[in-house]
Amino acid sequence: MSDRTIEIRPDKNELAAAVAEALEQAVDAALQRGRNAHIALTGGSMGEALMKAWVARADDERDWTRVHIWWGDERFVPAGDDDRNDKQADDAGLKKLGVPANNVHRMPSSDDGDAAAGAEAYAQELAVFTDVTAVGLPEKPQMPTFDVLMLGVGPDGHVASLFPGHRDQLVDRVTVVAVQDAPKPPPTRLSLTFPALAEAREVWLMVAGEDKADAVATAFSSSDPVECPASVVGGQVSTTWWLDTAAASKVEQS
Ligand code: 6PG
Numbered sequence: 001m002s003d004r005t006i007e008i009r010p011d012k013n014e015l016a017a018a019v020a021e022a023l024e025q026a027v028d029a030a031l032q033r034g035r036n037a038h039i040a041l042t043g044g045s046m047g048e049a050l051m052k053a054w055v056a057r058a059d060d061e062r063d064w065t066r067v068h069i070w071w072g073d074e075r076f077v078p079a080g081d082d083d084r085n086d087k088q089a090d091d092a093g094l095k096k097l098g099v100p101a102n103n104v105h106r107m108p109s110s111d112d113g114d115a116a117a118g119a120e121a122y123a124q125e126l127a128v129f130t131d132v133t134a135v136g137l138p139e140k141p142q143m144p145t146f147d148v149l150m151l152g153v154g155p156d157g158h159v160a161s162l163f164p165g166h167r168d169q170l171v172d173r174v175t176v177v178a179v180q181d182a183p184k185p186p187p188t189r190l191s192l193t194f195p196a197l198a199e200a201r202e203v204w205l206m207v208a209g210e211d212k213a214d215a216v217a218t219a220f221s222s223s224d225p226v227e228c229p230a231s232v233v234g235g236q237v238s239t240t241w242w243l244d245t246a247a248a249s250k251v252e253q254s
Contacts, residue, residue, distance in 0.1 A: 001198065001234030004220075006241045008248045012049055012208035015244045019206055020053035022240075023148060024062075026202060030147040031066055037147050038130050040070040040192070042160070043085030044152035046206045048092045055093035064098035068129060070144075072151055072197070073160035074107035076115045076178070076188040083186055084109065105129065107190045115178035119190050123176040126196075143175060149192075149200035149235065153207045154184060157215045157228035161191035167226055169193065194225060194232065203235035210246040217250035 009015040023039070030037035041047055075083045082088075086106045094104070105125055108118030130144035151159045161179045162169050169177060175196035179189040197203065207216055215230065222231040233239075243251070 001232075002237055002239045004234065004239050004241060006243060006248070006251070008243050008245060011244050011246075012046070013053075015206065015208055015242055016046070016049035016053035017057075019050050019150075019204065019242050020057055022204075023050075023054060023150075024057065024059065026148045027062070027067060031063065036066045036068055038068045038070060038145070040072050040146045040149040040200070041085070041089060042072055042150045042152040042206065043075070043088060044154075046152040046208060047085060047150070048088050049208075050150065050206065051089050051092035051094055055096045058097050060098065062098070065100055065103070067097075067099050068103045068105060069094070069099055070105045070126070070130075070146065071107050072149060073189055073191040074109075075186050076108075076110050076118065076190055077186055078111050079106075079109040081109075110188070115180070115188050115190060119174075119176040119178045122190060123174060126175055143196055143199040145236075146200040146202075148202045148204060149197060150204045150206060151197075151230075151233065153205055153212060153215055153219065153230045155211050155215050156183070157218055157222075157230045158184070159205070159230045159233055160197065161189035162194065162225075162229040164227060164229060170225060171195070194229075197233050198236075200235045202238045202240070203233055204240045204242055205230060205233070206242045207247040208244040210249065212247040213250040216241070216243060216247050217252075220251055 027037045126144040219230040222228040225232045
């Protein structure tokens, strides 16, 4: 995992604006490397704020046909349900970006079958569309490589739908899991796994609010995925914690 960088902004709106600006730069950098850009979105209120800020500065000149959108997790409810992370991104303006609908890789919904089948289907979609690392190696099968993977962090230190105390999510050979008893509603979710998160080029954790200050401090002092899932995630090239002042208030700055 790469070293941690911390970026602090005064409040959630300024934080979202700064992340949106950095995201545009990261997308352009990926396109300039001559490949498609694969971006994984987070759900939650930070995901909504980021989408609104991204749409506000969206650039019509970019070749959006080479940009692919994914999600790090999804609430396993019917398509179009207000609880779904993709619906919240739609409501925040996702379609205004110009990304073709075929490049928006929505996680399966409860209309599509059971959650385990949904996890398997999304894993296959990831393997087809993204560049994958270490194909064929038994210990590291077909992990997707996102250019930027964004994650919110819960007050309990969860990321995506990987929650503290859940040893069953410590898998090493699959990229997507079905989560059946999430403490944050709804209880059934789909989530990328720790090994899938770890192959991203850049991982950006975005956290705002005083109620997250303890989780951020714990993430910086722990390295236990069961105690604090956020403590062990990071990208291959960079790991950036985007914090507002309140969320950063218990972090000891050196
Ligand atoms: C979800 C998320 C989840 C979220 C955190 C933070 O589906 O709920 O993906 O991991 O990012 O719970 O959410 P907030 O930004 O709303 O605090």
